Amino acid sequence: MSKHGTIRRYTLIIEKIGRKQYPSFGLIKDYLFEHGFEVSTRTIQRDIEQIRFEFGIEIKYDRNRNGYFIDTESSINPDSFFRFLEIVNTAELLTESLKESKDTLDYISFESHGDLRGVENLKPLLFAIKTHRKIAFTHENFDTGKQRKYTVRPYLLKEYQNRWYLIGIIGGTTEFRTFGVDRIFNLKVKDEIFKPEEKINPAGLFEHTVGLTYSFNKLEEVILSFTPLQAKYVRSLPLHKSQELIVENEKEVQIKLRIIPNFEFKQKIMMLGDSVEVLKPKWLIDEIKESLTAALKKYH
Template sequence: MPQIKNAHIRYRIIDRCIRNKYKPFPSKEELRAACEEALFGSEDGANICGSTIEKDLFAMREEMDAPIKYSKRHNGYYYEDESFSINDIPLSEEEIESLKFASKTLMQFKDTAMFQQFAFAINKIFDKISTSADLKDETADLVQFETGFASSGNEYLPELLEAIKGKLIVQFQYESFISGIRKLRKTVPLLLKEYRNRWYLIAFDFDKATAITYALERMDELIITDEIFTQPIDFSAAGFFKYSTGITAGNNQIEEVVFRAGTIASKYIQSQPFHSSQRVVKEDETGVVFNLEVLISEELIRDFMSYGGELRILQPESLRKEITTRFKRAVSVYGE
């Protein structure tokens, strides 16, 4: 977290401590401990020192006109004006804009199962910002967020999250889109991941003895068992998705993909790369040649095809043939 944001959070913690009528006159050490516990979950002084609190008190006096005084009698700090609070200080224009964007971002998730327990609080925040004179959003029609429709299976998010935390074994029926066959899966949940408004579970599958990706919308009859899986699982989310361009990942073969994009398409591709490994190999007046090292997946193929004739695969040959076959099939569907 940036230092300036940490400082503002500490100011509010200090303000709350000084205004606490049940424990008045907090000492510098008590203020330090309260800030460290709130920000870092500990009080051992490893992250916040006494000199930091001294600087914070000075900044509050100078920047916020906080009437902070020190009582030698009580060995602690207090407000000379008991009614003072930094909460009464008007927000800056930048802070107001940040609140507006944050509230709209929260509203995108309020109907998601994992966040429904906070829906009331999210609505209160949004309503307050929407109705406050100071926070009235005059740019509401100038900024629009992408809105996704909640898919089935999202109701499993809270249970699966708890299973991941507790390393609990779970079972569920899973239906393949390709075969349409339902099978019972016994897994250890490892990670929940959202991709293009769909939620997925990455879990260690007992039958396949490896990490597998499951779409929550195809899961049914979820059972969270009381059995704790104690054996170590060699899994890293960063490593698992290192060569992925979507949700498909794992230990499949990584290949170098080389492709050429036209002048206009290449600008879009450079501004939003397919993958972090993407590099420019050659550039001229007719376009750009790129390469990247990735797992060739359905998501990647569809992304390539979305550029139509503006993008051409150079290698590997197997990928070039696959995309050629799909375009020929599309031509046959629409007619020549």
């Protein structure tokens, strides 16, 4: 069985268990068979063990419900794992389609223009993070247009809007910095090993954010009002995992978020134009008003 096939089995197992219906082992096996995988009981047991061992996703058995479930509280970064499965399975679909027909790409339109600058850095960066090795590189700042050399203790790779970012600590400082991987040049993985701070959880920094900025505001309640049409899109693709429906009628749909409002979140709100209204907090309402007024003035 190819690695793609194994990942596909993992996906189906997660898909079946993740529906919160507490399927029995037999139902999981039947679900795999329905999707073209006729495998032994031992193979499924091994898959569940590997999902736990390789990815930190805790699949447990509930005796009261006689079925399996995903213990998200005990799992390590479940959202990242689900996103990983999505990427891998999409890649497999495209790979298999290309094998069947070379003109497959004629029927697919990608959002970007294929700028993969910096993608070659992902493998050495991941190696440095896993082995706790310091790295050195030159980074370009988009705001100033200047390039600067850094020595960094790398902790995390983060994806946002089809771009990759490195999260690390510079020199003798203790605060995390974010670097666009596409703007990293002359990367060198050093032999020097560093000891990661045990109390630091870099992934946790972004738990309450949309995007990359986490340190400029405080965690608070945000309430948004959407037109019924726009609400359909927001409900199918939530702005944040804390999203909660609080009002729904013929005129509007209100949702509540528990986040740190930041630059990226404000950008998303601005992109939705008159199909959304910020109801809370007041300071965010004022900032959106100010930005919209400034934008309007450009068209006078």
